[in-house]
Amino acid sequence: MHPAEVFDYEDIQLIPNKCIIDSRSEADTSIEFGPHRFKIPVVPANMETVINEPLAVWLAQNDYFYVMHRFQPADRRGFIERMQAQSLFASISVGVKEDEHAFIDELAAANLTPDYITIDIAHGHSDAVIRMIHHIKEKLPTSFVIAGNVGTPEAVRELENAGADATKVGIGPGKACITKLKTGFGTGGWQLAALRLCAKAARKPIIADGGIRYNGDIAKSIRFGASMVMVGSMLAGHEQSPGNLLTIDGRKFKQYWGSASEKQKGAYRNVEGKQMLVPYRGDISQTLHAMQEDLQSSISYAGGRNLLDIRTVDYVIVKSSIMNGDNY
Numbered sequence: 341m342h343p344a345e346v347f348d349y350e351d352i353q354l355i356p357n358k359c360i361i362d363s364r365s366e367a368d369t370s371i372e373f374g375p376h377r378f379k380i381p382v383v384p385a386n387m388e389t390v391i392n393e394p395l396a397v398w399l400a401q402n403d404y405f406y407v408m409h410r411f412q413p414a415d416r417r418g419f420i421e422r423m424q425a426q427s428l429f430a431s432i433s434v435g436v437k438e439d440e441h442a443f444i445d446e447l448a449a450a451n452l453t454p455d456y457i458t459i460d461i462a463h464g465h466s467d468a469v470i471r472m473i474h475h476i477k478e479k480l481p482t483s484f485v486i487a488g489n490v491g492t493p494e495a496v497r498e499l500e501n502a503g504a505d506a507t508k509v510g511i512g513p514g515k516a517c518i519t520k521l522k523t524g525f526g527t528g529g530w531q532l533a534a535l536r537l538c539a540k541a542a543r544k545p546i547i548a549d550g551g552i553r554y555n556g557d558i559a560k561s562i563r564f565g566a567s568m569v570m571v572g573s574m575l576a577g578h579e580q581s582p583g584n585l586l587t588i589d590g591r592k593f594k595q596y597w598g599s600a601s602e603k604q605k606g607a608y609r610n611v612e613g614k615q616m617l618v619p620y621r622g623d624i625s626q627t628l629h630a631m632q633e634d635l636q637s638s639i640s641y642a643g644g645r646n647l648l649d650i651r652t653v654d655y656v657i658v659k660s661s662i663m664n665g666d667n668y
């Protein structure tokens with residue numbers, strides 16, 4: 341790979357085009373993803389400190405995408421029933437072990453079809469994931485299957501060929517992630533460049549997962565081929581976020597932990613995640629609204645009207661200089 345092809349979010353600036361709208365409110369940030377259209381291309385991470393059932397209900401009611409986590413496995417069937425009884429879409433996560441195959445059988449037998457099923461494991465380029473894709477497609481053929489996580493074009497193509505309707509890209513760029521340190525592998529530090537390579541190979545939608553630190557990183561993900569952006573730490577600090585609220589020296593924080601952390605697993609085995617605190621940020625609706633407004637500005641700078649107009653803008657690589665010493 342040429343060094344110029346290795347970069348991350350902070351190294352890139354998108355280049356403006358002439359504006360063709362009279363107000364940013366004219367810019368349409370919505371995206372069709374699977375069987376539904378959503379307000380913005382942002383989905384809270386399927387992690388225990390980021391999403392729970394009340395938040396999933398609120399997101400679905402307000403035209404935001406969500407993916408429920410898989411860490412209360414026995415509750416998933418009831419969750420699907422409760423969402424569908426309210427005419428809301430059901431979007432769940434599964435693993436790849438034997439009992440997860442049995443869970444898919446159970447759903448099929450009960451005629452319960454989630455709108456979205458995300459296969460969620462650390463190293464998604466594997467026969468175990470391919471077997472799970474085949475199993476879901478055989479038993480629940482109308483569910484939209486998202487498979488991950490992966491970090492290479494080969495993996496994207498192989499999972500797509502196996503029947504995945506979308507793939508999720510990102511091995512180790514997450515804030516609570518220690519995969520790079522523990523294993524030496526991943527896309528941590530060059531997630532945006534990995535997304536670019538994966539998107540070039542993809543024929544189906546991609547979710548860019550991990551490493552989003554500013555709202556502008558969402559626009560950059562869209563530019564480099566994502567259709568949806570999964571966000572953990574930036575959405576973990578809200579009133580509605582499931583993590584505990586703590587006050588330290590008068591400042592409020594929420595707990596955030598990796599899905600492969602000792603805290604999540606209950607044991608120190610194959611740990612690739614850590615526990616941390618994120619600043620409390622109030623109501624999640626305000627943060628999502630700010631993401632939408634900033635994306636509307638991004639579309640206007642792109643010289644477009646619609647989200648995917650961002651895809652065609654030029655960019656420059658400005659290594660590690662974007663902050664100019666500033667932060668906010």
Ligand SMILES: NC(=O)C1=CN([C@@H]2O[C@H](COP(=O)(O)OP(=O)(O)OC[C@H]3O[C@@H](n4cnc5c(N)ncnc54)[C@H](OP(=O)(O)O)[C@@H]3O)[C@@H](O)[C@H]2O)C=CC1
Nearest residue numbers: 435436437460461462463489510511512513519599600612
């Ligand atoms: N996006 C990311 O960078 C990462 C995300 N995570 C998150 O942590 C959670 C737990 O993930 P995971 O440990 O995969 O889930 P599971 O514990 O469900 O493991 C998935 C299955 O894959 C097997 N496996 C084989 N090789 C690997 C490997 N290199 N990494 C992981 N599993 C492997 C596991 O067996 P065995 O356990 O016996 O090895 C197990 O059977 C998930 O939510 C995942 O998304 C975790 C790490 C990185």
Ligand SMILES: Nc1nc2c(ncn2[C@@H]2O[C@H](COP(=O)(O)O)[C@@H](O)[C@H]2O)c(=O)[nH]1
Nearest residue numbers: 385514515517550551572573598599600613
């Ligand atoms: N390597 C690990 N990655 C993890 C773990 N738990 C979650 N994740 C990934 O992080 C993103 C969220 O990233 P953020 O930068 O927005 O905070 C999440 O969607 C997972 O893909 C983990 O324990 N280890």
